[in-house]
Amino acid sequence: MALPSTGRALTLAGRALRFRCPHCGKGHVLNRTGSVKHECPSCGLRFARSDDDYFSGAMFVGLMIGEGLFALSLLVVLVASWPNVPWDALTYGAPLGMLLLLPVILPFSKVVWLAVDLLLRPAVPEEFHRA
DSSP states (O other), X not given: OOOOOHHHHHHHHHHHHTTBOTTTSOSBSBOTTSOBOSBOTTTOBBSSOSSTTGGXXXXXXXXXXXXXXXXHHHHHHHHHHXXXXXXXXXXXXXXXXXXXXXXXXXXXXXXXXXXXXXXXXXXXXXXXXXX
16 A cells, blocks of 8 residues: 555645545534534545544544644743743643633544544545435
């Protein structure tokens, strides 16, 4: 199996950033409540590509996104306020900020997980629903 191209990876990343179907780029992956739809309304790709625990990998992706955002925020605050770093504000504000970002990070991590899975394991005809 050949490695995916950089162009394909960038295309899927762009679609994930817009919360669109990684396969066609047209349909929305999430419904209004932030949960993943059963399938793409445009191309019919089933979003749960394997068993019921398909999106458990999204927890890992969400953890990595959250930790990356935390590390980047900490670095920016440290560099911007050095040598008078507001340690008390960081101690209480960082966990609160992460809790407030959680409702955004979790749905986004599901879309990223789906895009990464499609990048590494392209869709096959059996994964499309058509009535």
